[in-house]
């Protein structure tokens with residue numbers, strides 16, 4: 412299947428997009444980083460950057476940060492976004508739990524996207540999973556009340572763990588039944604084939620796709 416792509420820009424923006432994390436380690440001033448005070452959404456584990464490319468192109472009124480700890484994927488994402496001349500997106504080569512904990516201030520984000528996080532299927536590796544209680548607490552801290560965490564996985568056991576951890580956390584409400592929340596403004600036609608490379612691949616293989624959405628409650 413040929414997927415729609417976006418035209419290249421005359422001016423590349425790779426060096427604007429590349430987010431080198433400053434020392435000392437402290438919460439980033441996001442308005443200074445982007446040069447405006449628009450809302451900021453975070454994608455964890457960009458892979459080759461398909462979601463960020465589509466989202467940052469379609470939603471110019473939103474700033475995006477992408478985190479990817481594999482150097483080759485981080486560089487690929489920066490290259491793809493830079494070719495399109497995008498300026499409302501930054502990509503850091505960083506580990507997500509550490510970035511959220513040490514680089515983001517309270518209520519600084521308007522959304523979090525996690526698409527196909529590594530499932531670490533072996534029991535002895537479960538502690539490496541991104542979705543764990545300490546990270547949920549940090550997500551709750553950095554999210555503005557009312558904002559959404561969107562999660563997609565093909566892994567049934569990890570999906571069950573995610574549902575359980577978010578489900579017992581009083582700071583989050585289950586919005587997974589609200590399918591219209593997957594219709595991101597301006598992105599409807601891109602969601603149909605799958606919003607990331609892993610989703611496209613796994614749907615072709617006929618794997619089940621588990622989607623969920625959790626809303627940060629007003630209190631807690």
Ligand SMILES: C[S@@+](CC[C@H](N)C(=O)[O-])C[C@H]1O[C@@H](n2cnc3c(N)ncnc32)[C@H](O)[C@@H]1O
Nearest residue numbers: 456457458479480481506507526527607608609
């Ligand atoms: C299975 S791939 C999915 C990539 C992309 N989201 C997609 O759906 O096509 C998971 C990606 O997340 C990255 N990743 C996993 N854990 C991470 C973490 N804790 N911090 C930053 N990146 C992470 C991996 O390097 C990998 O590129």
